[in-house]
Amino acid sequence: EPEVTQTPSHQVTQMGQEVILRCVPISNHLYFYWYRQILGQKVEFLVSFYNNEISEKSEIFDDQFSVERPDGSNFTLKIRSTKLEDSAMYFCASKTKGAIGNYGYTFGSGTRLTVV
Amino acid sequence: GNSVTQMEGPVTLSEEAFLTINCTYTATGYPSLFWYVQYPGEGLQLLLKATKADDKGSNKGFEATYRKETTSFHLEKGSVQVSDSAVYFCALSDYSGYSTLTFGKGTMLLVSP
Numbered sequence: 502e503p504e505v506t507q508t509p510s511h512q513v514t515q516m517g518q519e520v521i522l523r524c525v526p527i528s529n530h531l532y533f534y535w536y537r538q539i540l541g542q543k544v545e546f547l548v549s550f551y552n553n554e555i556s557e558k559s560e561i562f563d564d565q566f567s568v569e570r571p572d573g574s575n576f577t578l579k580i581r582s583t584k585l586e587d588s589a590m591y592f593c594a595s596k597t598k599g600a601i602g603n604y605g606y607t608f609g610s611g612t613r614l615t616v617v
Numbered sequence: 618g619n620s621v622t623q624m625e626g627p628v629t630l631s632e633e634a635f636l637t638i639n640c641t642y643t644a645t646g647y648p649s650l651f652w653y654v655q656y657p658g659e660g661l662q663l664l665l666k667a668t669k670a671d672d673k674g675s676n677k678g679f680e681a682t683y684r685k686e687t688t689s690f691h692l693e694k695g696s697v698q699v700s701d702s703a704v705y706f707c708a709l710s711d712y713s714g715y716s717t718l719t720f721g722k723g724t725m726l727l728v729s730p
Contacts, residue, residue: 594718
């Protein structure tokens with residue numbers, strides 16, 4: 502069964518450093534997403550990406566965050582200058598546009614980011 | 618805006634007990650509804666879904682029925698197992714081109730032998 506692959510599974514970084522989280526979505530999917538889950542809290546939407554541009558973003562996704570799909574395969578989330586409160590599990594997801602009402606999200610297993 | 622409300626956890630049950638995790642939602646239009654499960658140390662996995670009113674999603678013995686009149690999508694299982702211990706998330710996706718998911722806070726289920 503096709504899956505969304507995220508690397509690394511765990512990353513530790515110092516406050517103020519830049520991090521790049523990587524994702525390989527399912528090859529025929531068209532929509533790409535990043536969500537995050539701070540420990541003990543709900544999963545929150547960060548950003549969606551379609552047709553090589555951001556289609557929607559939440560208030561969490563400020564100027565410190567950026568996404569790109571550099572080579573038609575990878576989908577990356579960059580945090581420019583990490584803060585302690587960026588520590589969370591980051592989930593990548595991809596989706597194909599199916600029949601009306603039939604939305605097929607597939608999530609990756611997540612990258613746990615720890616900012617120290 | 619859209620929102621999902623789940624019962625607070627943890628829910629603690631003995632093996633073979635009946636499970637209900639309540640979920641209610643607020644959304645415009647006709648959202649699709651989902652239950653996701655997160656096992657310890659793992660990512661989010663789709664457990665079941667329903668895309669229109671009165672649909673019943675089912676998988677691995679779990680069921681949930683899309684009730685538009687009560688805006689609910691309660692998760693049930695007749696007989697839980699220790700291996701069902703996980704965090705369960707109710708979520709909705711509205712019918713828009715980008716269909717972002719709105720999640721509830723999650724309910725931890727602990728099943729003891």
